[in-house]
Amino acid sequence: MTSKAVLSCIDLNKAYKVGPESVSVIQDLQLQLNEGDWISIVGASGSGKTTLLNMLGGLDDPSTGSVLWGEQDIFKLNRKQLDALRNQYLGFVYQFHHLLAEFTALENVAMPLLIGRTKQADALAAAKNILDKVGLSHRYDHKPAELSGGERQRVALARALVGKPKLVLLDEPTGNLDEHTAQDVQSLIAELNRDLGTAFVVVTHDLTFAAKASQQYVLMNGQLQAQ
């Protein structure tokens, strides 16, 4: 089987201007992620993990270099094209779930599809399907405040995956959970990566979690160093 590139970084650089100085955070960084890959990125505070993840997701521009989703250089798209592509290509999971408080788990998960103009019945069916997959078939009608922390993160995972993205970016996805719940959610992430073939990039401070990924990197001196 030939592996297809899902995400590539070519000579990626990011420097921030702070007063008269330019602070270089990412330096000539290269990365290739193929279908179904799961990589973890660890690094000291301030090493640039969030900066990198924001560029991988097209939320922040690099100073120079390219980020490709498949073959598409995302920074050659205009804002509207990038937003449309992001909606179908990419899922995000953050440390805090960012679920909408007024909506049920089912509605929160269906939301990205409804925004993408999928018919309501199809969106709800897809949302139920993925909620079942993350073990929440008994929680469709619960609002975020009526869920546990681990359940809320499962809903956030389901929402990121409902559109069958090629790539999911996870920023400290279990950083806000107690140890036992974090382990549960980490096992679920491993299972979803295996079963769905979605590529995952996980930024974490948790070295045990990082070690479960198929490729492990440390972000240091602006570059990804394979472990």
Ligand SMILES: Nc1ncnc2c1ncn2[C@@H]1O[C@H](COP(=O)(O)OP(=O)(O)OP(=O)(O)O)[C@@H](O)[C@H]1O
């Ligand atoms: N908008 C900005 N302007 C100037 N400097 C910035 C800006 N955003 C980030 N930085 C600097 O870039 C560096 C990397 O920040 P970043 O948030 O990417 O690190 P991180 O590895 O995610 O850190 P943490 O683990 O603490 O969240 C830091 O030194 C930070 O001060």
